[in-house]
Amino acid sequence: MKIIMLGCGNSSGVPLIGCNCEVCRSDNPKNKRLRVSAYVETEGVKFLIDTSPDLRQQALSNNITQLDAILYTHEHADHIHGLDDLRPFNYLRDGSLPVYGDEHTIASVKQRFAYAFLPKPENIWFRPSLIPHTLPAQAAGHIDVRGVKVAYFQQGHGKSTTLGYRISDFAYSTDTDRLPESAFAALAGTKTWIVDCLRYQKSHSHSTLTQTLEWIARVKPELAILTHMGHELEYEKLARELPGGVVPGYDGLTVEI
Ligand SMILES: [Zn+2]
Numbered sequence: 001m002k003i004i005m006l007g008c009g010n011s012s013g014v015p016l017i018g019c020n021c022e023v024c025r026s027d028n029p030k031n032k033r034l035r036v037s038a039y040v041e042t043e044g045v046k047f048l049i050d051t052s053p054d055l056r057q058q059a060l061s062n063n064i065t066q067l068d069a070i071l072y073t074h075e076h077a078d079h080i081h082g083l084d085d086l087r088p089f090n091y092l093r094d095g096s097l098p099v100y101g102d103e104h105t106i107a108s109v110k111q112r113f114a115y116a117f118l119p120k121p122e123n124i125w126f127r128p129s130l131i132p133h134t135l136p137a138q139a140a141g142h143i144d145v146r147g148v149k150v151a152y153f154q155q156g157h158g159k160s161t162t163l164g165y166r167i168s169d170f171a172y173s174t175d176t177d178r179l180p181e182s183a184f185a186a187l188a189g190t191k192t193w194i195v196d197c198l199r200y201q202k203s204h205s206h207s208t209l210t211q212t213l214e215w216i217a218r219v220k221p222e223l224a225i226l227t228h229m230g231h232e233l234e235y236e237k238l239a240r241e242l243p244g245g246v247v248p249g250y251d252g253l254t255v256e257i
Pocket residue numbers: 010011036076078079175228
């Protein structure tokens with residue numbers, strides 16, 4: 001299995017437009033964070049988790065040219081607004097792409113991008129062509145995507161919920177400030193975990209470094225990678241502060257397991 005972290009930034013990305021803080025002015029490429037997304041390839045099946053507003057740049061930088069399915073975590077703009085850039089993937093496979101998400105996410109994506117759910121256009125360049133799949137509203141479950149088991153689990157995200165995903169020994173938990181017991185059950189035995197860590201200070205919908213480290217101590221993955229990081233987190237400083245087996249994410253980070 002190959003996992004590429006396509007983006008590990010918060011909703012504004014880092015640098016933040018108009019900000020002159022040390023992290024936003026940093027020359028270190030690891031302090032430049034596109035919006036959150038990941039690519040997972042296993043058993044020949046290629047998944048994209050979320051369609052960030054930076055999707056085009058992420059696909060070009062990481063040489064991603066084929067996709068088989070999109071897994072949506074939730075409907076916030078930083079996770080879906082790159083949807084139109086799925087057009088080349090429709091073209092390259094000459095067909096529609098299945099998209100998966102919970103009820104509120106699929107409803108919202110269909111409302112905002114209704115044109116992508118019309119019947120497949122004759123000229124596939126004209127618009128994205130997506131087939132929606134609503135996951136049952138339950139705390140945790142799993143689906144089969146071309147022979148690959150994809151497990152999903154609910155996470156708290158402010159007043160809303162998001163889906164975490166698990167494929168084999170890899171799990172992905174962005175945009176969450178609360179993990180219910182059902183999520184910890186779904187995460188048991190995970191070896192590589194990408195997990196939300198917005199900043200040091202409390203937030204109304206994301207995790208703090210302290211809380212994320214508590215979660216990691218409980219899940220005990222071999223490798224935990226922090227994501228959805230804001231400009232409060234400087235890569236080198238954060239890397240020094242983290243315990244063994246925990247690393248800050250950076251765009252382009254690739255893990256093979
Ligand atoms: Zn987000």
